[in-house]
Amino acid sequence: KTDFNIAVLPGDGIGPEVVEESIKILNAIAEAFHYRFDFTYGLMGAEAIYKTGNPLPGETLEICKQSDAVLFGAIGDPSFDNNPDAKVRPEQGLLKLRKELGLFANIRPLKTYASLVEKSPLKKEIIDGTDIQIFRELVSGIYFGEKFTDEEAGYAYDNCKYHRDEIAPIVHMAFREAQKRRKKLTLIDKANVLDTSRLWRKVCKEIAEEYPDVELDFMFVDNAAMQLVLNPKQFDVIVTENMFGDIISDEASVIGGSIGLLPSASIGNENALFEPIHGSYPQAKGKGIANPIASILSTAMMLDYLQLDQAAEKLRQSVEYAIENKYVTVDLNSEQPYSTGEVGSFIADYI
Amino acid sequence: KTDFNIAVLPGDGIGPEVVEESIKILNAIAEAFHYRFDFTYGLMGAEAIYKTGNPLPGETLEICKQSDAVLFGAIGDPSFDNNPDAKVRPEQGLLKLRKELGLFANIRPLKTYASLVEKSPLKKEIIDGTDIQIFRELVSGIYFGEKFTDEEAGYAYDNCKYHRDEIAPIVHMAFREAQKRRKKLTLIDKANVLDTSRLWRKVCKEIAEEYPDVELDFMFVDNAAMQLVLNPKQFDVIVTENMFGDIISDEASVIGGSIGLLPSASIGNENALFEPIHGSYPQAKGKGIANPIASILSTAMMLDYLQLDQAAEKLRQSVEYAIENKYVTVDLNSEQPYSTGEVGSFIADYI
Ligand SMILES: CC(C)[C@H](C(=O)O)[C@@H](O)C(=O)O
Ligand SMILES: CC(C)[C@H](C(=O)O)[C@@H](O)C(=O)O
Numbered sequence: 246k247t248d249f250n251i252a253v254l255p256g257d258g259i260g261p262e263v264v265e266e267s268i269k270i271l272n273a274i275a276e277a278f279h280y281r282f283d284f285t286y287g288l289m290g291a292e293a294i295y296k297t298g299n300p301l302p303g304e305t306l307e308i309c310k311q312s313d314a315v316l317f318g319a320i321g322d323p324s325f326d327n328n329p330d331a332k333v334r335p336e337q338g339l340l341k342l343r344k345e346l347g348l349f350a351n352i353r354p355l356k357t358y359a360s361l362v363e364k365s366p367l368k369k370e371i372i373d374g375t376d377i378q379i380f381r382e383l384v385s386g387i388y389f390g391e392k393f394t395d396e397e398a399g400y401a402y403d404n405c406k407y408h409r410d411e412i413a414p415i416v417h418m419a420f421r422e423a424q425k426r427r428k429k430l431t432l433i434d435k436a437n438v439l440d441t442s443r444l445w446r447k448v449c450k451e452i453a454e455e456y457p458d459v460e461l462d463f464m465f466v467d468n469a470a471m472q473l474v475l476n477p478k479q480f481d482v483i484v485t486e487n488m489f490g491d492i493i494s495d496e497a498s499v500i501g502g503s504i505g506l507l508p509s510a511s512i513g514n515e516n517a518l519f520e521p522i523h524g525s526y527p528q529a530k531g532k533g534i535a536n537p538i539a540s541i542l543s544t545a546m547m548l549d550y551l552q553l554d555q556a557a558e559k560l561r562q563s564v565e566y567a568i569e570n571k572y573v574t575v576d577l578n579s580e581q582p583y584s585t586g587e588v589g590s591f592i593a594d595y596i
Numbered sequence: 597k598t599d600f601n602i603a604v605l606p607g608d609g610i611g612p613e614v615v616e617e618s619i620k621i622l623n624a625i626a627e628a629f630h631y632r633f634d635f636t637y638g639l640m641g642a643e644a645i646y647k648t649g650n651p652l653p654g655e656t657l658e659i660c661k662q663s664d665a666v667l668f669g670a671i672g673d674p675s676f677d678n679n680p681d682a683k684v685r686p687e688q689g690l691l692k693l694r695k696e697l698g699l700f701a702n703i704r705p706l707k708t709y710a711s712l713v714e715k716s717p718l719k720k721e722i723i724d725g726t727d728i729q730i731f732r733e734l735v736s737g738i739y740f741g742e743k744f745t746d747e748e749a750g751y752a753y754d755n756c757k758y759h760r761d762e763i764a765p766i767v768h769m770a771f772r773e774a775q776k777r778r779k780k781l782t783l784i785d786k787a788n789v790l791d792t793s794r795l796w797r798k799v800c801k802e803i804a805e806e807y808p809d810v811e812l813d814f815m816f817v818d819n820a821a822m823q824l825v826l827n828p829k830q831f832d833v834i835v836t837e838n839m840f841g842d843i844i845s846d847e848a849s850v851i852g853g854s855i856g857l858l859p860s861a862s863i864g865n866e867n868a869l870f871e872p873i874h875g876s877y878p879q880a881k882g883k884g885i886a887n888p889i890a891s892i893l894s895t896a897m898m899l900d901y902l903q904l905d906q907a908a909e910k911l912r913q914s915v916e917y918a919i920e921n922k923y924v925t926v927d928l929n930s931e932q933p934y935s936t937g938e939v940g941s942f943i944a945d946y947i
Contacts, residue, residue, distance in 0.1 A: 336788045392791040401791040402757035409750040437687045440743040440752040470847035496821035
């Protein structure tokens, strides 16, 4: 297959700017490798609420379902964050999209770049050589369990529910990834308190028998929150449930000092979505200072997913070349910064 | 009041060793300030399971209820951690004790010590001068909500429920503390996803009107997990629900590089319990290398609670004197380490 339908959801804040650079890159790749990418744009997030009243219009969902892959920018707008009573919120669009597309696995690779180590809040000797892959379950758990508020009586609840069929697929994925790496898988849970965590442990243990070459271990989430800071190098592949994954993966994202570089993939059986892990960063919107590399590396993950391995490799090489030569935005090079568009063009030209 | 009944629960691992030093200290304080402390010992944790089959024997609970304050060591034993199917677990004893005594607020002060800053995994400029007080709700939420497992059908759930009456008391406590400090309170929640978090926000906003001198702000838990590492100095007082508090407070505990120094208090309307935040550290048991200062500073929090302000101040001065003069255990001074007992005696003598 050489022709692909790509759904493009620029979203809010700096989303449109960084996604534009990814499209530049995909056009360069199409030319170099003789592929064809057709882009169909959809509204999503605050942008979509302003224009349609709906954070995920039906048309956008349809575009995504028809696509080979979804390229997504960012979501979120301060005018909603400061109004917790808003009935319609940008985040609902993202949650609904994940659920509707069945994107059960959110995958975040975390690597430190030798040339950027000094940007980290952590000491060099702590983070040097860290290389972690986090698998977060994305369409179940407390995010999607029953929610209820009784204003009158003054209480609310959120139910965290897991079925073993919601656990097994991502655990298999994580084991397969560990086999390709350092063969260590850590389940992060709270099995000393939660029934759902005990179910996760049980399912992981059963599945482990199919992967005898991978060492499986367990870590309580509170301890994991410490260990990620104390000694991140101890981790290879991590798998965890939705809420713990949200917290732990964001914590882990800052250890390398390069959150502007980190990509993510959200994978389902029939669809997949690729987005930078940084947020919509509204303060930077329109200033040309946003780092496009996280979006560009998300595009590399998209190329992996589409099995365009050579193109993915070429893209990653180009990004590393740009970073090594300090052809980067102000977050990584305050002395001689390049703009969002310059960095994207540099990488595209290199391809 | 000058006579106090102290319940002593040494617990597991290094618990007994560090609690012994706290008792040494309390005896020194009794002498110096003419108070009287009567100590009544109770079994708790793995120790209690081995001896009675119950992690919290009725007698222990009774001793605690009769006490003016509870001094607690640590809980946990690897033989249970490695057996997630164990029906009786040490942690159940601690959870039950918190619930039965109504210890709704877990309070953790976090300070960096100038002389220990280089022990931190974080860079000096990031952590220098950090001074945070965390209030974690301790007897509700997903820890104590309905739990259910259907092995046959292959699912499990844990319900996270909050009533406003379970939120208000700790929020008031946190506001009062903020008034005594830098007048900033941050609620950590996930209000963009959870109904319970939206209830927390609402209750906090209402209560804020009674504390107009305190600035209240809100932070999503995933962002908080990043901000604690990127810029811990931005926080003054933090308040949060049970599970987020478990994760965030453990993460925060490692930023100062001195987890062996950090105390905690768990406060209710009629009872209070004081414990070091480090765990049972079974590898160190019986070796005389455990740092007693976290337990000793927990004892200082106990003196605050008992309104023995002068004694508390004297004790804190003595601890700082020991730290400044490197009269500390191997975790903080590997060149010329002192033993657990030596450090305790040094501080007691200084009093
Ligand atoms: C925006 C929010 C609902 C979302 C989440 O919590 O999943 C975000 O934090 C993320 O991690 O993608
Ligand atoms: C032992 C465990 C149940 C406990 C908790 O999760 O509350 C511990 O981690 C703590 O923070 O005191």
